[in-house]
């Protein structure tokens with residue numbers, strides 16, 4: 001499979017190049033040259049498998065020409081020792097797809113672990129160190145830190161916005177040490193993302209370091225996220241009604257991955273793009289104008305993104321046609337007060353503890369279902385509520401159990417290099433830390 005740049009469809013690279021180089025030099029994003037469409041019987045067949053089985057079948061479509069089946073089978077088993085189960089809120093009507101059963105308790109584990117497995121596989125051929133740069137608004141950082149910790153030949157630099165991630169999220173990305181280095185940026189997530197993107201275009205940096213991204217800038221962080229849409233379909237097919245997914249969204253990688261699954265043939269009736277007050281995409285769906293703006297801080301911090309990097313991919317996946325985008329995606333956004341009320345309502349009605357991001361997703365789904373009496377709705381549960389323990393406890397007025405793998409981080413000491421929101425400050429610091 002070849003991958004083209006969204007800024008120049010004539011420039012294509014191999015899957016391995018797209019994986020390692022992450023971002024084309026023309027500042028575009030890589031997309032599959034052909035989305036591998038499959039018929040209903042193939043889709044039904046693969047969706048019956050486990051997450052790892054689905055990953056194997058879909059990975060063959062992208063890597064089949066370079067990675068033999070036995071190696072692919074090992075890689076996906078290594079990446080996915082956990083499942084993404086659906087939880088029933090209302091029979092045949094409302095479900096939650098729990099994506100937080102991996103090591104960092106967030107959906108980002110799926111993409112981060114897949115990338116880590118495939119990068120280790122390919123990098124055995126070379127002795128060059130890979131430097132992964134990651135910008136995070138909360139969840140990506142922890143998943144990438146855990147996914148790549150102690151992976152030989154890889155160094156990870158994580159940029160996160162000061163005071164804008166939860167305490168436990170911060171611990172996940174600042175306490176592992178070894179090949180994982182955190183940078184605490186005095187700015188927003190958008191500043192962190194802009195610094196990372198500038199780094200990929202900086203000639204001097206690219207001469208001395210082999211840079212790669214584990215954000216959804218990298219198409220191979222996003223492709224694996226399509227697997228769990230198939231997994232959800234496999235679990236709900238017997239319901240027999242059309243499926244609607246509500247995806248809590250920040251950088252729009254998760255929703256783009258769903259659209260990719262739909263373009264591959266997965267029958268999805270509609271997507272709901274559910275956001276907090278960082279609502280450029282819901283606004284675009286109404287006005288047709290894409291107007292990025294400064295992100296605002298909210299209680300669903302992982303979605304605090306003012307200029308989602310995957311917007312351009314969403315448009316490409318729908319042939320840059322506004323009507324098609326609008327037919328397929330509805331957008332809703334919520335204030336912090338509405339999110340808190342949703343968390344309470346979901347708990348009272350279903351005894352289900354939702355993190356603020358998941359609550360935004362469920363709320364968006366309920367909103368949509370008011371006008372669609374036939375669909376089976378699935379909201380993506382992006383993180384375990386314990387990652388936001390103090391907030392969830394104060395909103396719900398009850399204790400939240402913290403899984404052991406997260407609880408043990410609380411005692412660890414944060415280690416991060418503080419930098420201003422400035423590319424040159426980062427560059428200097430990065431060159432010092434990797435020297």
Ligand SMILES: N[C@@H](CCOP(=O)(O)O)C(=O)O
Pocket residue numbers: 135136137138139140141214215216217250251253254302303
């Ligand atoms: N919401 C993300 C922001 C980065 O998004 P990504 O999908 O591009 O990694 C986070 O939690 O860090």
